[in-house]
Amino acid sequence: MSMSMSRRGFLGLALAGATAAGLAACGGEGGGAAGAGKGGADLSRKLRLPTYTPAKIPTPDLPIDAGQDPSYLKYPEQLVRSVPAPPGDGSRITALTQTWDVAPPGADKSAYLQELGKRLNAQWDMNIVVGEGYPDKFNAIIASDDLPDLVWFPPNQGLQRVPELLEAKFHDLTPHLAGDAIKKYPNLANLGDVAWKSAVTNGKIFGVAVSYSRFGQVYLVNQDFWRPVGGIGFTGADDFFQKSVQLLDAKRNRYVLEPAYVNHVHMFSQWYGAPNTWRLTGGKLVHQYETPEYQAALEFAVKCFKAGLFWPDATLATTKEKVANGQLGAYVESFPGFYNDARTQKYELGAIVPFAATPDAKPVYNAGLGSVGFTAISKKADPKRVEMLLNVLNFMAAPFGTEENQLVNYGVEGVHFTRKDGELTFTDRGAAEVPATQQPISFVIGSPSAIYLPGKPEGTRLIHDFETKVAPMLQERVTTGHFSDTFTTKGGELSTMGSDMVVDVVTGRKPLSAWQGFVKKWMDRGGAAMKAEYEASIARG
Structure with missing residues (x-):
């Protein structure tokens, strides 16, 4: 599947709360975490959400006629290239994020990050909070005014005065992303309304939605x-x-x-x-x-x-x-x-x-919430850099079945994974580098869910069958x-x-x-x- 399998710790915090009694801690109401401060409701206005345009992906093995996630019984043989040229400008891109796994190796020791940098034409550099403490780190960075390019706003960690922070320190991305403007970024246009609603604050799109499963418990x-x-x-x-x-x-x-x-x-x-x-x-x-x-x-x-x-x-x-x-x-x-x-x-x-x-x-x-919040872009970025950062996020949001998604989720063939009977298997180096690095990436930007369980086609059928049955009652x-x-x-x-x-x-x-x-x-x-x-x-x- 396209999302990280190692999110169990995060899910225990964020999604187990999506129960009958856990509504508030879970967040995810587009203005839940992002609705604090004076006048959140009063400033709300009609907004044209990004126009949904399905991405080109390999034909799923099972039907998607009832809103099921694309389902694959085997890894696709022919991948789609969704981004024709490296989107970066050769600069260093900084991002604030979190992991519930161990801290990943740095770029100097990670062939995964080195190859990602080549494909992006940029140095991907994350400031990662390991385990608890994201709000404290977030507040310290905001107070220092030393903002990274990309800042993740989670839906469930009680960040305060978010609308004021967004207005003061982050770009209003509405002109770049609302309506048909999103078509400049095809992979972002593929995220869908459920995800994009979570990125709306005071009637404006202040970030790129971090896509996540729309199905609940x-x-x-x-x-x-x-x-x-x-x-x-x-x-x-x-x-x-x-x-x-x-x-x-x-x-x-x-x-x-x-x-x-x-x-x-x-x-x-x-x-x-x-x-x-x-x-x-x-x-x-x-x-x-x-x-x-x-x-x-x-x-x-x-x-x-x-x-x-x-x-x-x-x-x-x-x-x-x-x-x-x-x-x-x-x-x-x-x-x-x-x-x-x-x-x-x-x-x-x-x-x-x-x-x-x-x-x-x-x-x-x-x-479910359909997202794990959104990622905002610092106002320190000039208009040209904003466009570049959106193009980089468009690359990182590539759906399952694309070359870009394979790179983000599996790394480099022969280094991080091997193919056997059409399935992908991590090498020892891949297991050490990729999952631990991909998890903090996946909180900055995520791709839509797809069902693919290596060597477990019966598991794919089970999940697809469940989605088929619950879709009419969603x-x-x-x-x-x-x-x-x-x-x-x-x-x-x-x-x-x-x-x-x-x-x-x-x-x-x-x-x-x-x-x-x-x-x-x-x-x-x-x-x-x-x-x-x-x-x-x-x-x-």
Whole structure:
């Protein structure tokens, strides 16, 4: 696939929050992280997003007629060259980014970065924050006024006063990217509306969207675990419950659900048709916490806990090992994690497609954020350099099946990877240089998702089949591209407040009857303010 497989650490921070209770910490509302400061909603205005133009790629092996990611059972034999000439001007390009892996080797020791520099006609130089601490580094660099060319604005790390910073220190890229202007950069034009909405702040495009999967969390299982009850097809929540009870065997240390209570409530809420964070009707928003669908999911989770379906140790750190050896039935994973598990797990992996919890329910599948923020360009860059940097980002955003994407994700053939039976395999040097370097690159600029699992065509089919089934029920976030000042200042607090309450109710520390009182308190603490600010932004288009 085109995205880094080593993002697990980042995903745990950023995407595990995309649950029923984790909306605020996750960010990703186009103005979530970028909507702080005075007047974010008031300044919102109609904006023509970059015109989507599909890139030329090798013909996928499986259909893409329902919005599935391009899927390849084998690595394409004939790649497409998407950028005809090196886009750089021979200069050094600096970027602020992050990694959740080890720090990669520098250019003087990395044949990967040296070749990338040749293809770009530029020296790609990253200031990388390893692990935690990105906001501190970001703030220090902003305060020093020694800005790199490219600065990554993540959607989930609570950066403050972002609109003011963007206006003061970064280029408004709207004239370069809005509408048909994007066609000058074909690979950026291929990113799509979902990703580009995250790069909009105060009605302007202040950065290049960092593309990411638009599919959300997935309910994954070991198929063998469920075979005694006929597999993972369910006629309703009660059917799921009854089959789970049949499979439960506490004496043999065999349980059905991992103890990630908030994630499970999120999964259940899709069966009941709860909104993806907010529901918009007639210009008015209703938060998922306020809906009967979400409350029904919470009640169902309480029922599962009382029946002993959850693994009894809430600190379980070996979920996937327990699933692999048949001691655990189901766990929740991010969509990129789905790719990784389909590639690495030895058992027959399965994914539960959302189904109607009751005869009257309309199941949904909640979309992911579609991006991991955006990358802004410092105002220190003159107009000619801005054009050059956009061309470089266009090169780096090349989709799967292009020569440029192969270079970014695999390095140099014969040095970093070899071909055998048409598949690519990292050499020892490639394994040491490429993944650790590609991860911080992928936070500066990403390419759209594609499904390709080397030597695992059955995994590709599994993911493609899941995407095909959930595509008709895909539910985007209605607040994406809109702004709430309160979201940034209080989003983390409200997220923690919601997650804690869900856990308390599910585990019986607080009664289900306490939920309504909690919702009122949550609204008073900032939920109502977020609602009003989002509504104002939506009303202005």
